[in-house]
Amino acid sequence: MLETRARGKYHKIWRELSRDKIVLGCILFLVGLYSTIVVAGFLAPYSEDFSDRDQAYAPPTPIFVLDEGKPSWPFVVTYERRFDPETYGFGFYPDYSKRYPLRFFVQGEAYKFLGIIPSRLHLVGVDAPARLFLLGTDMNGRDIFSRLLYGGQVSLTIGFLGLFVAFPIGLLYGGISGYFGNRVDNWMMRLAEIIMSIPSFYLLISLAAILPSGLASRQRFALIVVILALIGWAGISRIIRGMVLSLKEQEYVEAARSLGASSLWIITRHLLPQTTTYLIVAITLGVPGYLLAESGLSFLGLGIQPPDASWGNMLREAQDLSNIMLRPWLLLGPGLLIFITILAFNVVGDKLRDILDPKAKGRRA
Amino acid sequence: MPIYLFILKRILIAIPTILIVSMISFFIMRYDFTIGPIQWTTQGQTVTLLEKHHFKNPIDPLAELRQNPQISKAAYEHERQRLGLDKPFYMQYWLWISHIFQVNPSALAEGKPWAFFQPDLGKSFSGEDVSRILMQRIPNTLLLNAVTLLICWLVAIPLGVYAALHWRSWADSALTVFSSVGMAAPSFVVALLLALGAVKLGWPPLGGVTSDGFEQMSGFQKLGDIAAHLLLPVTVLTISGIAGLQRQMRGNLLDVLEAEYVRLARAKGLPENKVIYKHAVRTAINPLVTLLGYEFAGLLSGAALVEMVLRYPGLGYTALEAVRQTDTNLAMTVLVMGAILLVLGNLFGDILLKVVDPRIELH
Numbered sequence: 154m155l156e157t158r159a160r161g162k163y164h165k166i167w168r169e170l171s172r173d174k175i176v177l178g179c180i181l182f183l184v185g186l187y188s189t190i191v192v193a194g195f196l197a198p199y200s201e202d203f204s205d206r207d208q209a210y211a212p213p214t215p216i217f218v219l220d221e222g223k224p225s226w227p228f229v230v231t232y233e234r235r236f237d238p239e240t241y242g243f244g245f246y247p248d249y250s251k252r253y254p255l256r257f258f259v260q261g262e263a264y265k266f267l268g269i270i271p272s273r274l275h276l277v278g279v280d281a282p283a284r285l286f287l288l289g290t291d292m293n294g295r296d297i298f299s300r301l302l303y304g305g306q307v308s309l310t311i312g313f314l315g316l317f318v319a320f321p322i323g324l325l326y327g328g329i330s331g332y333f334g335n336r337v338d339n340w341m342m343r344l345a346e347i348i349m350s351i352p353s354f355y356l357l358i359s360l361a362a363i364l365p366s367g368l369a370s371r372q373r374f375a376l377i378v379v380i381l382a383l384i385g386w387a388g389i390s391r392i393i394r395g396m397v398l399s400l401k402e403q404e405y406v407e408a409a410r411s412l413g414a415s416s417l418w419i420i421t422r423h424l425l426p427q428t429t430t431y432l433i434v435a436i437t438l439g440v441p442g443y444l445l446a447e448s449g450l451s452f453l454g455l456g457i458q459p460p461d462a463s464w465g466n467m468l469r470e471a472q473d474l475s476n477i478m479l480r481p482w483l484l485l486g487p488g489l490l491i492f493i494t495i496l497a498f499n500v501v502g503d504k505l506r507d508i509l510d511p512k513a514k515g516r517r518a
Numbered sequence: 519m520p521i522y523l524f525i526l527k528r529i530l531i532a533i534p535t536i537l538i539v540s541m542i543s544f545f546i547m548r549y550d551f552t553i554g555p556i557q558w559t560t561q562g563q564t565v566t567l568l569e570k571h572h573f574k575n576p577i578d579p580l581a582e583l584r585q586n587p588q589i590s591k592a593a594y595e596h597e598r599q600r601l602g603l604d605k606p607f608y609m610q611y612w613l614w615i616s617h618i619f620q621v622n623p624s625a626l627a628e629g630k631p632w633a634f635f636q637p638d639l640g641k642s643f644s645g646e647d648v649s650r651i652l653m654q655r656i657p658n659t660l661l662l663n664a665v666t667l668l669i670c671w672l673v674a675i676p677l678g679v680y681a682a683l684h685w686r687s688w689a690d691s692a693l694t695v696f697s698s699v700g701m702a703a704p705s706f707v708v709a710l711l712l713a714l715g716a717v718k719l720g721w722p723p724l725g726g727v728t729s730d731g732f733e734q735m736s737g738f739q740k741l742g743d744i745a746a747h748l749l750l751p752v753t754v755l756t757i758s759g760i761a762g763l764q765r766q767m768r769g770n771l772l773d774v775l776e777a778e779y780v781r782l783a784r785a786k787g788l789p790e791n792k793v794i795y796k797h798a799v800r801t802a803i804n805p806l807v808t809l810l811g812y813e814f815a816g817l818l819s820g821a822a823l824v825e826m827v828l829r830y831p832g833l834g835y836t837a838l839e840a841v842r843q844t845d846t847n848l849a850m851t852v853l854v855m856g857a858i859l860l861v862l863g864n865l866f867g868d869i870l871l872k873v874v875d876p877r878i879e880l881h
Contacts, residue, residue, distance in 0.1 A: 347538050350864075352856040354819040355837050359546050359853055362841035445704055449823050452706055453838060468707070472827070477714050488707040496702035 169508045176504045179497035186494065190305040194264035197299035198278045198285045202460045203262060205284060205294040207234055210480050211245060214286045216255065228252040231283045253283035289482035291470055295460075301486050304462035309494070311378060311447045312440030318382035320432070323389030328420040330390065331397030342394065348387040356384055357446060361455040370461045377456055381443055389435065396431065397424050430509040437502035441495040448491055464491050519879075521872060525865065532861045536854065537615075543853035544611050547846045614640070614850070640847035642840075648847050651836065652855060658727055659832035659859070661744075662825070663817050666752050667810075670759035675806075677760070678767025679799055685772065693764060700761025705820060709754045709827040722749040725829035751830045755821055759813075763806065770802035777801075807874050811867025815860050833859070 171177050189196060211234070216227050230252060232245040259278040266272040279285045287298040330341040360380045364373060400406070401424060409419050444464075450456035451465030452472075459466055464487040471477050471484040519527075557566040583589045583597055598604050602613045617638040625636075639648035681690045716724050723729060727747045728740075735743060774780065775798055783793045822834025829835065833852060840849035872878055 343535075347535050347542075349815075350535055350857050350860050351539055351542070351853060352815065352819045352822065352860055354822040354834070355853050355856045358822075358838060358841050359543065359849060362844065362849075363546060441702070448704065449706060453823075453826060455841070468710075471710055474710075474714055474717050477710065478718075484707070484710065488704070488710075491704050492702055492707065495704070496698060499698060499702055 166505070166508055170501070170504060173504060176501055179500045182493070182497050183501070186305070187309060190302060190309055191267065193299075193302035193306055194266055194272070195274060196276050197264075197296070197302045198261065198275055198287070199296040199299040200262045200264055201300060201303040201462055203295060203299070205290070208232070208284055208286070208290055208294040209234070209292055210243070211284070211286050211290040211294065212480070213289045213482060214284060217252075220252070226254050228254045229279055229283050229285060253279045255279060255285070288486050289480065291467070291483060297467070297482060297486055300462040300467060301464070301490065304464050304467055304487070305490070307374065307457055307461070307463040308444055308447060308465065308491070311374075311381070312443035313436075314378045315381040315385060315443040316436055316439050318378060319385040319389060320436075322382070323386040324393055324425055324428070325420075326386065327390035327393030327395075328397050328425050331394035332401055332416060332420050332424065334398065334401075338394070338398075342391065345387040345390050348384070349391075353384050354446075354449070357381070357450060358453065358455055360384075361450055370458065374457060374461075377447065377450065381446055385439075385443070392431070392435075393425075393428055396428050400424050400427050434502060434506045434509055437498055437505055441498045444491065444495060448487075521869065524872075525869065528865050528868070532858075532865075535861060536858055539857040540615065540850075540854045541611065543850045544614060546853075547850045548610065549607060639851050642845050642848040644845075648851050651848065652833075652851065655831055655833050655836045656855065656859075658830065659818075659821065659825070659834065661727075662748065662751055662755070662821055662830065662832055663814065665748055666755040666759060666817060666821070667813065669752060669756050670763055673756070674760045674763035675767050675803065678764045679771060679794075681764065681768040682771035682775065683794065690768075693768075697761035697765045700757045703757065705754055705758060706823050706827045708757060709750070709824050712750050712754060713828060716750060722746045724750065726831060747830075751821070751824050751828050754824050754828070755817065758820070759817070763813075766806060766809070767802065770805055771798060774798045774802045804871075804875050807867070807871045809867075810870060811864035814863030814867065818856060818860055818863070 170180065194200075211232065214229050214232075216229055218224060218227050220228070231248050233248060234243050235246055236242075237244045255277055256279065257277055259275055260273045261275040261278050263271060263273050266274075277285065284296075286296050288301065289297050291297060291300075326341065326345070330338045330345075357380065360383070361377065364376055368376065397420070406419060406423060409423055414422075447456055447463065448465030448468065451463045452468050454466070454469060457463040457466050459469075467487040468484065471488070477484045552570060555566060555570045557564055559565070583594050595604075602610055605613070617640070620636050620638050622636045637649050639652070642648050642651055677693060681693045684690050713724055716722055723746055727744055729743050729747075732740060732743060775794075777798075780793060780798055783797050784790070818833075821832065822837060824830070825832045825834035826838045833856060836848065837852040837856070839845070840852055
């Protein structure tokens with residue numbers, strides 16, 4: 154009985170969400186994005202650390218569909234990187250003598266499908282020595298498109314992982330503080346305020362800067378998640394505490410107490426479940442913050458370290474303004490992806506808040 | 519509670535806060551701690567999640583002395599003692615804190631009260647006094663934040679009012695799109711794009727707060743020069759600021775316009791202008807003033823990244839420089855200064871709220 158009612162509730166939320174075409178579009182985009190990064194190894198023509206030093210800063214590889222005016226199977230040609238004594242720059246000169254057709258479901262570099270199954274199958278590729286750089290390459294001749302997919306695995310999951318660590322701390326802390334009230338509440342909230350009174354970005358870069366340099370990439374990733382969560386829990390706990398403060402006055406709490414339920418039981422079984430609707434909204438609206446923090450940190454060189462990719466550290470090369478001018482693909486891919494992802498999360502989150510919390514301010518669209 | 523008592527109370531509360539922040543930052547930057555190894559054994563196999571890692575203060579002020587064969591052991595020990603590095607961790611913290619509160623009573627007798635307080639925050643990596651660096655950088659950050667907040671409010675409030683009064687018109691929809699885009703655009707990417715534009719056009723100047731030859735300029739030129747340097751960072755920060763504030767103002771006003779007293783004001787025949795600007799808008803602004811303190815906090819953090827990208831010499835830029843060069847003294851102090859600014863900003867927001875809405879009880 155209870156289950157069907159709960160299912161009915163989520164069904165209703167979904168119906169309201171999908172009625173708005175823009176929101177539906179955003180949801181589909183996010184679902185598509187997350188499914189893409191799950192199968193990144195298959196979709197990416199190259200692996201994360203594949204690099205062709207002879208093709209540094211190569212522009213996106215043009216794909217030809219016309220062969221001497223006649224339609225043909227799409228193909229690419231090879232490019233030679235040569236120093237141009239006139240402009241003192243490097244130019245890419247096509248060699249049209251041989252054509253390399255696009256091949257689908259080709260055997261390429263080894264990767265692990267879904268992180269477990271070893272595989273060599275790639276959706277698309279071309280025979281060496283031709284290269285298929287859909288979005289160009291970076292300084293080391295690494296394929297930006299492939300790295301965007303692998304980088305998404307970091308940038309898109311860090312938000313959920315960070316919230317996964319921060320929420321239990323914030324929930325329990327805020328729950329205890331709000332439930333006991335009075336002096337306990339006073340002291341606990343003072344501590345949370347102290348954490349919040351350090352400008353978060355300052356704290357973030359200080360903590361990231363002391364990470365030891367010898368860490369393996371996974372450990373570094375994990376520690377950055379922990380750092381982000383350490384900064385994020387205080388704000389969550391304050392909101393939860395406010396909700397619990399008002400919830401605990403209700404009769405069912407009194408009933409539970411008179412039945413002899415322990416405080417921890419009441420907090421975790423009766424009070425915190427009431428905050429689920431807030432949690433859904435907070436997660437959707439919270440992920441962009443983590444994405445921004447990670448990309449900002451990596452952009453400054455304090456987060457995910459190359460050769461591992463993340464959208465933030467891919468933007469690092471764009472810090473050099475001449476790079477953006479001459480090689481706009483360095484900025485556009487990761488920059489646009491960060492922007493659109495945040496936009497989509499915000500749109501969905503705002504709509505969710507409107508549905509779940511009609512009293513919220515600024516609701517009318 | 520009278521306002522001066524309220525301010526006094528808030529400052530008294532702030533002191534332990536700042537002290538604990540200083541402990542945290544000292545701990546982060548100076549304490550050498552070890553984590554791991556995290557491992558467990560299952561079926562005779564040892565799984566290692568995390569190897570042993572040392573988090574160490576990478577700057578060893580004595581490294582050079584230790585390497586130099588001409589320095590005797592006794593001189594090395596003497597220097598170690600002079601810097602207080604032989605003392606336990608908490609004593610080192612105490613040394614740092616007590617130097618901050620160094621006072622010079624003779625300055626009072628000489629009639630120079632400004633020289634009474636002589637904080638010694640130690641030397642930065644480059645050999646400059648940390649207090650000196652901060653004295654240059656903090657005004658820059660305050661200027662940037664103040665100008666940004668001012669412009670945000672001046673632009674966003676009218677926009678929000680307009681959007682609410684023309685609810686669901688095309689202008690309202692356009693503003694909604696703008697605010698969604700403005701809030702989602704990552705500030706450092708926007709900063710990069712604007713910087714690119716500035717380089718192509720050759721104007722406005724990039725980096726710093728003043729041009730070369732600033733000292734020779736007339737008062738008016740100086741003002742213009744600073745304004746030109748502020749243009750880029752302020753633009754980046756106001757884009758997201760205006761987006762958020764405009765939306766909130768619009769929402770608040772829409773809610774207020776439905777209230778009973780607005781209907782009453784209309785019913786008694788008050789001109790629509792008066793209804794909106796004297797009654798509704800005033801009430802709708804109040805919650806925004808409450809948010810001013812938080813806004814300042816967000817701005818301080820948000821400005822840090824923009825300062826770094828645009829090389830604006832504020833506190834955020836200093837923080838990045840300090841942690842990158844592991845300039846311990848500077849980094850610790852910047853963290854504490856950031857917290858102090860934030861606490862002051864919140865206090866300022868509360869006082870402003872009292873001024874705007876005298877009904878509010880301060881406690």
